[in-house]
């Protein structure tokens with residue numbers, strides 16, 4: 001396994017992001033919540049540290065799973081989402097509430113590990129595809145040229161070779177006059193024959209190079225050519241069973257795909273498209289799937305991260321009636337995966353001992369202490385995310401890379417409208433959002449979305465018809481558009 005040197009798994013600590021760097025990256029998108037950022041950053045760094053340990057020590061270090069606690073809309077899921085893009089580790093985000101006890105309607109919990117394994121395989125595969133890309137494109141060019149100008153076979157091609165063999169097998173007496181002549185030419189003047197073929201070969205090569213140049217210059221992109229596309233015919237069998245075939249994870253397509261003969265199908269496509277199809281085929285031939293799979297499984301086992309969102313929705317213990325029974329059931333189902341067990345995936349066995357779990361939940365009704373004790377013990381780190389205040393809202397509106405202010409400005413710009421939002425307008429929006437959160441319900445930064453949508457309601461509708469090319473949104477405009485609604489609690493309950 002060690003022979004497979006992948007570019008993206010950090011082999012030394014220096015290759016991995018430091019906690020400080022991780023926090024810096026998260027800061028670009030998420031305002032505040034320093035504690036939570038810090039915890040996930042440390043947890044991530046610990047994965048890299050563990051990789052540096054001696055074998056027997058490495059097995060002993062269990063991941064320090066995290067629970068993020070915070071009311072709705074304060075950035076829990078957002079942290080997970082950004083983290084996923086940041087780390088090159090296999091990362092999956094699942095809603096805990098999606099799982100129900102085995103036997104009930106719903107997905108069984110092991111499917112999260114299977115999904116993670118699929119994801120890792122695709123990830124490693126596309127990394128490999130990137131590595132072999134150049135080679136694949138080279139081979140693709142040759143194949144395109146073969147289709148454009150098939151190699152000559154007249155003189156030294158298989159046909160004439162066969163004929164020659166046939167003639168040579170006969171006795172002198174049996175030969176016809178023509179054959180006698182052919183043999184004579186071949187026997188007494190071999191140089192001439194090969195000269196012709198060499199000449200032709202040369203001419204062919206010249207033409208081929210000319211076409212290669214035109215191909216590279218992009219002059220042939222739209223020219224349609226006929227290519228053979230391998231096309232596995234798959235009998236379309238769908239099996240419907242209560243739990244689906246997911247549980248056994250038998251993939252009929254995969255199974256039959258390798259047994260059935262590959263069928264070639266002719267397709268007529270422009271060169272630009274043909275190149276893509278062929279390059280994909282060539283890349284697949286160059287990639288060693290066994291290596292990909294063992295690397296992927298290694299990554300899942302050692303650096304995989306599962307983000308268990310909405311864990312509070314499965315908190316709640318025995319003795320209660322109805323759905324709670326099932327909730328505890330889900331916790332019991334999840335437990336072995338978090339404690340470390342082996343899950344069968346279609347790529348092979350995956351051990352879950354060192355997968356990092358980050359759980360999150362609002363914990364409005366339930367508390368982390370409502371989780372079954374065994375599960376609580378597997379999440380030693382708890383971080384609380386703070387409620388957002390007016391000052392946070394101001395920053396959230398303007399600072400993140402994808403800040404709402406920037407989004408609305410960019411969207412209206414496509415209509416030829418230059419929007420400027422003044423500072424006091426931002427102050428006003430933040431103040432109103434905070435006010436509504438206080439008076440109606442605290443939905444965190446999500447409130448900004450509803451407020452902004454209402455604020456831009458008219459502009460969004462009218463933008464294409466406006467004569468002006470620029471417009472300034474100031475505090476007065478905000479007040480005009482929103483204050484009536486905000487003042488009336490009943491109305492804002494519905495609109496904001």
Ligand SMILES: Nc1ncnc2c1ncn2[C@@H]1O[C@H](COP(=O)(O)OP(=O)(O)OP(=O)(O)O)[C@@H](O)[C@H]1O
Pocket residue numbers: 029030031032033070071072073074075076077078079361362396400444445446
């Ligand atoms: N601290 C923050 N900084 C920047 N944006 C934020 C912050 N908190 C929330 N947001 C924005 O608010 C929206 C909702 O946030 P998110 O999905 O993270 O909420 P959550 O904490 O997961 O809530 P829930 O408990 O309801 O799932 C997102 O669009 C996110 O970008």
Ligand SMILES: [Mg+2]
Pocket residue numbers: 076077078309
């Ligand atoms: Mg969420």
